[in-house]
Amino acid sequence: MLSPEMNMKPPKRKALEAAGWKVGTVKEFLNLTDAEEAYIEMKLSLARELEETRKAKHLTQKALAQLLKTSQPRVAMMEKADQSVSIDLLVRALLQLGTHLRLAA
């Protein structure tokens, strides 16, 4: 997870602000540029797509790992869009699953 504030629902946020806390966005908190934010969001989208696709095919992480010729722990990292996972890896995994991906301007 990037930071606790990320999952904060509006009510909680209001409460914090009432208590004197200044709560900004995760992006502000981490000093992310627009490009960095877009990159992370793209990775998160791919990760979610991978997990959804796996579940739609009724595969465990272990079974998917065998299909992709990698390990269950790496699949877990992929689905969490871990920092150690590249967009390349996610894209290749989805393409191997037959997903018709389009990544364009």
Next chain:
Amino acid sequence: MLSPEMNMKPPKRKALEAAGWKVGTVKEFLNLTDAEEAYIEMKLSLARELEETRKAKHLTQKALAQLLKTSQPRVAMMEKADQSVSIDLLVRALLQLGTHLRLAA
């Protein structure tokens, strides 16, 4: 990494045919899977997008390299979708240029 055959440079199809060879598609010749082919095409389209964007902004490779904090030779490789260039690098470059990349699954 993709299969080893993918590192092969595209054969000169015309030359082969002129010499009497019957050849199929590059994909067949290199034994590319659908996934490998899709991966390459995605990289190529990102590379083209980068070059077009650079030219639209009237930048030389050297100038773009400075913007991206890399070198002119690397920009040349990126625009050629060289095997040493990842989709990650291309995506980050485009995002830094303000390109709004869309991901369609």
Next chain:
DNA sequence: AGACAATATATCAATACTGATATATTGTCA
């Protein structure tokens, strides 16, 4: 509760990617 399957986390050696440098080639214009 215990037993088992599924998922998550930590670590690390091997490999792949990246930026940089040097150099070569190509393109343009006087």
Next chain:
DNA sequence: TGACAATATATCAGTATTGATATATTGTCT
């Protein structure tokens, strides 16, 4: 043609990513 700008190619050290292993945690049963 020569001089110069732009682009391309080769190489390599530093870094990041990858697959694997071991282990821990979580979830789902009876």
